[in-house]
Amino acid sequence: MRLREVEEVLLDPGIAVSYQTVHRWCRKHALNKRRRTRRKVAELVSGTSMKS
Template sequence: MTSALISYKRHSFPPEIIAHVVWLYHRFSLSLREVEEMLLERGIMVSYETIRRWGLKFGPDYVGRLRRKASSSNDIWHLDEVVVSIQGKKHYLCRAVDQDGYVLDEILQTRRNTKAAKRLLMRLLKRQGKAPKRIITDKLGSYNDAKRKVCQK
């Protein structure tokens, strides 16, 4: 998780610990004090203020690398939707998550049909650059129809 562009000079902690702390803080949206407690359980005494400073200094680089996770042909995508009510109207929030828990894409749609599923798959393929090894869904028929239509092109 370390990078050659980042300088850890004048820091009393090893780069691996700093990288792990910043990763914990940004990846899991923990509070500074929660990260401090987690480290204290492991015998590492770091104040929450130090964690905050590390997050400000090293965070943008780590967050950028977390968001730019390279897709591979061995990926497994999980597609699912949730019903959301917006001003009394039903909408469907469709999400695509990979096997590591990274959210690949989200899209809010008014319909739950083949056209909507096809739109989600086309966006995913465009953003990721390559198709996954497997797509896991909740057995909704529109996902299967959309997969057939998108994969035939």
């Protein structure tokens, strides 16, 4: 889905955001998701938990 399409979908229920806001949100949360995924893969490979 394109960023402008997300903007339009959010506009339907009355949530007004710009595509730039959607872009920033996606970049921020994609980075966090990537970090969690890498940590989980490392745990599965090593067989141990990396939690503190």
